[in-house]
Amino acid sequence: MPELPEVEIVRQSLDKKIKGKIIKKVIVKNRNLRFKVPLGFEDFLKNQKIIEVKRFSKYLNLFLSNKRICVIHLGMSGTIHLVKSKKKNNMTNTSFYHSPFLPKKHNHIEIFFDDLKLVYNDPRRFGFVDIVGNYKLLEKKFKKFGPEPFSSKFNSNYIFSFLKNKEKNIKSFLLDQNFVSGIGNIYASEILYLSKIKPSKKGRYLNKEECKKLENDSKIILLDAIRKGGSSIRNFKNIIGKEGNFQRNFKVYQREGLKCKRYNCSGIIKKKNISNRSSFFCNSCQK
DNA sequence: AAGAGGCCCTGATAGC
């Protein structure tokens, strides 16, 4: 579920529900995520208060009272669940309510608070967690990333100068976290549709006007997705209680063979593999 | 340097 809007939704819920709470216990049931869960991960977290839950790109950043930051990336299939405790000050596993939403398998990490526990679930294990020593190091880590779409740095001049001379297609650039941070496979297609740009168009063929469209439309799509609670595809995607609604607003994603939704367009939505990821676009209005 | 492709992993679904 994890592109920028979905991670932001998780961040908002987490910030609301665990900020100010103290971590009592951490259990790592499976250290083999995308990267090995670092040695001592549990000890870095234990007895720390959650100061704030932030986000950069698709990364969740839990700011701890010991100045360290717990970084979480959900990969392709990672989800976070909060389970309430029956009674306070009881940390044993059996003291927690059974949650019908909590998956039976792939609950790799459990973080216990007094009255609830946070569960990191990830069937494919493409996600990972890390501990960053301090805020300076976190800044350094994200410095090599491209700007977020909401940043003033992501403007048409930046886009135009980045793409000129580039042979690679624009769809791949939207997924390239060195160019722009936080956009994934769904929203890349949706943004290009709104901008009326063909996903296979080479970077160097985008004119100033199209770059301006990308600047604006990226913000429009992502903000709208956040406002609607993100996208929940494939049945259950309970983002801490809530389900997203943006999937109802998809104009092209998973709409192969259907009519273009633009009122004056008679095009058909096509699906094409670009750089090993599926891309959806209208064969008529995207140039 | 830029771009293409492989790979990490499990589960849902389509087709036989």
Place this chain on the structure above:
DNA sequence: TGCTATCAGGGCCTCT
């Protein structure tokens, strides 16, 4: 109560 192939919201690595 089949099997097998394909595909899935990400991103790192290697090779050319």
